[in-house]
Amino acid sequence: MNESLWEARHGWDETQHWDGRTMTAADIVQIGSAGAHADEELARRYAVASVLEGPIPSDLGALAPEATVVVTSALRGITRGMIDSLPKLRAICSWGVGYDTLDVAAAREKGIAVSYTPDILDDCVADLAWALMLAVGRRIAEADRYVKAGAWQDVRGFPEAMRISGKRLGILGMGRIGEAIARRGAGFDMQIGYHNRRAKDGAPGQFFDTLEGLAAWADVLVVACPGGAATYHLVNAPVLDALGPKGILINIARGSVVDETALAPALQEGRLGGAGLDVFEDEPNVPAALMGFDRVVLTPHIGSCTVDTRRAMGDLVVANVEKALAGEPLVTPIP
DSSP states (O other): OOOOHHHHOOOOOEEEEEETTEEESSSSSOOOOOOOHHHHHHHHHHHHHESSSSOOOOOOGTOOOOOOEEEEETTBBBBBHHHHOOOOEEEEESSSSSOTOOOOHHHHHHTOEEEEOOOOTTHHHHHHHHHHHHHTTHHHHHHHHHHHTTTTTTTTTTTOOOOOOTSEEEOOOHHHHHHHHHHHHTTTTTTTEEEEOOOTTOSSEESSSSHHHHHHHOOOOOOOOOOOOGGOOOOOOOHHHHOOOOOOOEEOOOGGBBOOOHHHHHTTTTTSSSEEEEEOHHHHHBOOOGGTTTTTEEESSSSSHHHHHHHHHHHHHHHHHHHHHHOOOOOSSSO
């Protein structure tokens, strides 16, 4: 929506230009998209000052000093400085399940509520974990390239793959997504093991008190834990070595959990059997060292990327914004 339409709809009083943008009496500062439908719905209902492309200004207050709500995303995040720049801020509504890019501590210090979009994407992310697991184990992407290159002349010409059913499935992080992955594993007659900070009551499978122990036991290790400082490079060289030359690593969590500088040599030297990665440390930049392996499948952070899930996530952002502007508790506050 262009600026003239915004003016006509909301009657904004444009008072000052700042860094090429117009200061407005906006209710909401939006620095991350919640999907096209939700973005349009927010603009239809409220006065929104949007910065969806390019760098996010550190001084959001200079853009919309009266704003009480920020809409962001797990990708774009929000910093302490941005929070401090909005004196009337009451709520931050984020699109996405991860919140390691949101300075939740800074918000809580000021009594600012923070929401995210949990539960909705659990099944889609678990589905992708399984898609990657099957793609790597059964060499699906490699087989696709083989056929399309015209190399299929003999049924014995393609290398044997790894059966997934009946194997040992290790899960790092037995939260909602980890549990969804485990339920699918039961359907494949897999043994389930998991590592958390502590054992979880009612969780499926066997608890391992060390990640290396879980990796040594597992045939497939799926990373499904939160990102952030506590899990930074938790999957390191010793863990990869424990998983071993027949093991498969799947990461649908956060790129920061896996030490990519250790992963590439492990694959190159045959100390790890394969990997399926949907997330990376420096997105959208993927290390060139990970590109050349047949038994590595890479996807562009598409865990929640289905029409159904993205629409539902956007609707939940709008619902949280509605509650925030009404002065009511958010629908899905970060715990």
